[in-house]
Amino acid sequence: MWGLEHIWWVPILPLIGATINGLVGHLLSKRAVGVVAVGSTGLSFLVALAAFGNILGLAPDQRVYESVLFTWIQAGSFTAEAALQVDPLSAVFLMVVTGVGFLIHVYSVGYMGHEAGYPRYFAYLNLFMFSMLLLILGANFLLMFIGWEGVGLCSYLLIGYYYEKQSASDAGKKAFVMNRIGDFGFLLAIMWIFWTFGSIDYTTVFPVAHDKLALGGLAVTGITLLLFLGATGKSAQIPLYTWLPDAMEGPTPVSALIHAATMVTAGVYMVARCNALFNLAPMTMMIVALIGATTAIFAATMGLYQFDIKRVLAYSTVSQLGYMFLACGVGAYVAAVFHVMTHAFFKACLFLGSGSVIHGMSGEQDMRQMGGLGKKMPMTHATFLISTLAIAGIPPLAGFFSKDEILLSAFLGHTPGHLLYWVLATIAAAVTAFYMFRLYFMTFTGELRAEDHHVRDHVHESPNVMTMPLVILAGLAVVGGFLGLPMIEGGHALKNFLDPVFAQPGHAAGGHDVSVGLELLLMGVSVGMGVLGILTARYYYSVKPEAAVELLNKGGMIKSIYTLMQNKYYVDEIYDALIVKPIVAVSDKGLWRFFDVKVVDGLVNFAATFFMGLGSMFRTAHTGLTRSYAYAMVFGGVFLAGFWLFLSSGK
Amino acid sequence: MTPIKIPSIALDAIGPEMVLTATAMVLLMIEVFADKKGRDHLGYIALGGSVLAGALAYKLSGVSVTTFGGLYVVDNFSTFFKIIFMISAGLTALISVKYAQDEGINHGEYYAMILFATVGMCVMASARDLITIFMGVEVMSIALYVLAGMTRTREVSNEASLKYFILGAFSSGFLLYGMALVYGATGTTQLQAIGKAAGLLTGNPMFIAGAVMMTIGFAFKVAAVPFHMWTPDVYQGSPAPVTAFMSTGPKAAAFAAFLRVFAEAFPAMKEDWWVIIWSLAVLTMTMGNVVALVQNDVKRMLAYSSIAHAGYILVGLAVASPAGSSGAAFYLLVYAFMNIGAFALLIVAAGKGERTTTYQDFSGMGRRSPLTALALTIMVFSLAGIPPTAGFAGKFYLFMSALEKGFVWLAVIAVINSVVSVFYYLKLVVYMYMRDEDGEARPEISVAAPLAVAAVVTVCAVMWLGVMPAKYIDFAKSAFLPF
Amino acid sequence: MEILMFNLLGGLSVALALGAIISKRPVNSAINLIGTMFCLAGLFAMQDAHLIAALQVLVYAGAIMALFLFVIMLLNVREKVGAESRRQPYWQLLAVVSAGALFVPLVTLGGGKILKFKEAASGFGTTAAVGRLLYTDYILPFEIASVLLLAALVGAVILTKTKIR
């Protein structure tokens, strides 16, 4: 079959592109660099499309294809193969990643056209595509981990792309650190999985998970919690989310691709991939749902008062990711994947749209300087409005279907506290609609508020190479939801496609047993919340802008809440005080200055001061080095001898 | 007078050692007769000798010979380690060529010392007898004491050499006394005979004291905390190629002797041994990593990081299983490539006289010399254990072996440590790519041909071992000791 | 007789060794140490290690210590009075205690069993017997010793040349 058999080309093509642009890109013309980058991704997309067609052509229970290239590490009981696996879950992600990735590559050709380091940018971007595809196609945990590390690395490099800006390289470092914390959990989880199952292949681990692990046992709870720790880092969930808003320092197409559509959803992919394990750990599921719902509402409120157009979108991404984890937590993996897909469409469109706005505004990102852009940038305006409606959950746009399904699942879920999560998520939906339309009204309606007349005169619509991807993505944001029309008998198309992946042994894979009336009622509630949010935003930011100012000037509670939210609840400051500073203090002042200089350099001095008091400490501290090294050896030897004697006398 | 009966000697078994010694002699002779220009080839002759010796050693893979009346054994274990030594010696000779010319130490003696040290290392890996091991340790150490002080014009180098010598001799005293005690307790110096006798001696204080003192001696050579104190000073003070050499080959040799002695002579002590090595491993990697975090000088950072890597390797020893020892051996192979590679690029960046080795000096290197920066980035990623480099494969396999045997906490601590280590390695990458030059004049980066070759070789090896490690791990595994 | 000799030589060697590490002047240290070497040679001889006893005198007392004396005289090394007078007595106490602690298992716990000497076989420890061993069973370490000495020799030469050609 042409397609599946060539699945290796899907990740390899972008790697080739990255290699060419990375090594000899500076010798090529800009045009050639663009052709290599876009071409490799485009070809990769075509192969992926063919593979997807092949998968569709197979019988539903046959839809797992594994392609082994070679044995990577084989040592004793441990085997890791360089193998790719295509099944419905990875196929859906494959389409999203290559498709959206291709569009964003095209867009980048226009957006990054004036930037220095053009080949470097595309080399990183292609390398990112390679890592992301490895992540979703890898047939075992180790390959997923390698992709996982790779996307983190590329994200780090791309966030710090404008490294001349101190804030950019700081943001890059922050992203790296937070991701490392998550990666550490992931790596431990892999080791634990190997320890339990003796293998790290999906096809070996998942089918036997039900037999090998006790429901809710320590092992499965530990493994899944560690996996989820990895997911929180990558997908910016509480408590490891603060890097994502800062990541907006990177170029806007990067924000669209990595920090909205693909990489940040890797955590969702991982949880969905490991559904066989998560289903066995009710406690983890509860935590996942709780964190998801909390993040959804928490990040949404933080998005309320941001003025940087990209930061609003960033908080919105964190919040939408919260929805996806909420869905995972209540066991509605299909809904989670569905939302990943629709979110990729409309959020990529929103980011690219904001990029187009920033482009038109000569780099201005502050919404207070914008306004009335709708007339000057009609294409951007139209596509942006469609996507904003989609994220607000207005039918029949894509966001409505997926969000509604999550809310329904939360309402009907079996996870303890599911009704609370439903309430939180529903409120978050209203807040989302509010701040997204605040963004929309501030940007596209009213009068242009920019003071700089250069900027004022220069506002223009972006070139076709940038608007075409917008149109396509907006189109997808309109029709993408129909894959999940819930009215169709026996679940919707996407659900039928994905069900083999999420089928639980011993349980019949079936839909919710729910009356159409209740379903319609819930839909009504969520749409109502969305409309409420939109209307409020319209009142405060379009009809009567001074009302918002008045509300604030009343002071008291509202003002303090406002300050709190505008400062992002001071989370960064709290982290700094609680974690960063103590670690620096411990490693610098404590372990180094104390251990190396005091204990090691002068364990002797330490003992001597015991006898002689502090007075002579300074003098003895300078008695030289080599001798104290010899002392350390002797003390170490005494310690060893005593320890060994203690051990052997115990027998 | 009874006639002298000479035990059977398989000369082909010590082929690599003979080649190395002969090359060293040739180098000493050339030094006498060659003019200044002729001496430019000394490094390549040393490289040729190591390659030939390595080929001879490789030819012996699969062979298992015990010769010299049981004092010397050639098996896959020794062969694997000898290949590591030859790689280390050969690459060191390669990266020394330019350095030696610049620093005025381009003499036959310099390369001869490297080869003499390598002979000692080979002896350590193959010896099956306490006397022979002791001699191997001493040959290696004496040569290293001299190498450390090679640049006579630099005072730090002299200091480093003296410090190393005093502490090394001190640790040799412990090693020797430990061997004497073990000899006394068992009545023999042959490892396997000791192993047989030791079964009856568990709990014998004299025997334990002997084992402890031998552990001190070996722990000093592998730079395990708290016997590591010499490492940062000596590594920083020594000429950069010598530091690269010391941190790879001799360290591997010390681990080889350590492993063989404890596997063959003290299997009866396995129960206590793992607790001791467990604690040494934890102390060593934590100390090394934490202190490396706050260093400003890249050479010193690499010294502390080499302590941390010794800690990871000790994890493999603590596990005391075939997978553990082969993991340690494989990691040493990987480490030889990545550390020498890192040092080769450090030499490139530091320029003449090793003046510029602080982090600050690397700023803007991504633009000044993109390929050097890229190669250094790969090395640093490998040292940090980021896939798909060899460092990741090695660490993963090593920690996995710990898990397999149920050393969960040890694996967890090791993983935490490798996460911590990323920060200081990454700092270098940040400086190279994300800091602009601060306007200070830095030596023009020019990559001499031998350094370029060494960099390319190590980069390829690190990538290849990372992507296709299976075959080499298998080889390491065939070399495992029946521990 | 044996007891007397042991006590005499043993006590003297300890006293001289102490003298070697206590003496202010390196020359005195070296002389004391030579005395220790001689006493040890006597103790070796008492245990039928004839060759070793002779070598102890020739190599250790004769060659190695002579080298030390040479260095001392050539460099005119003198303990710096100021530095040494600031020695901390507590340090020495600590050093003795910690080094001694290493030997607690050895000296005290090892005393549980009295190990007696057997009658030595004829020819034990003679030059012929040890030499035969050196040239047969232990030919390999013997050869390695030659590499070791060569390396040390070359090393000493290159290290002493401050500026080589």
Next chain:
Amino acid sequence: MITVNHYIALSAVLFVIGVVGVLTRRNIIIVMMSIEIMLNAANLLLVTFARQSGDMTGHVFVFMVMAVAAAEAARGACDHPRVVQEPRDGGY
């Protein structure tokens, strides 16, 4: 009667003296001599055990140790006078 234990005790005392010398003295030459005392203590032990077991391996070992001691002394003898007398770090 003199037993093996006497010799072990004597050797241990000598070894400790050597270690203490290394730990307390600042003069590098004296430190090197202290290390020689340590090696000699080990030699005494080796000779004693050889005599006890009637196996001359110990003698061979002592022979080798002497070679090592000579090599180390050769290395020790060739440090630059200034480094020996005034180490940069204010003393050994």
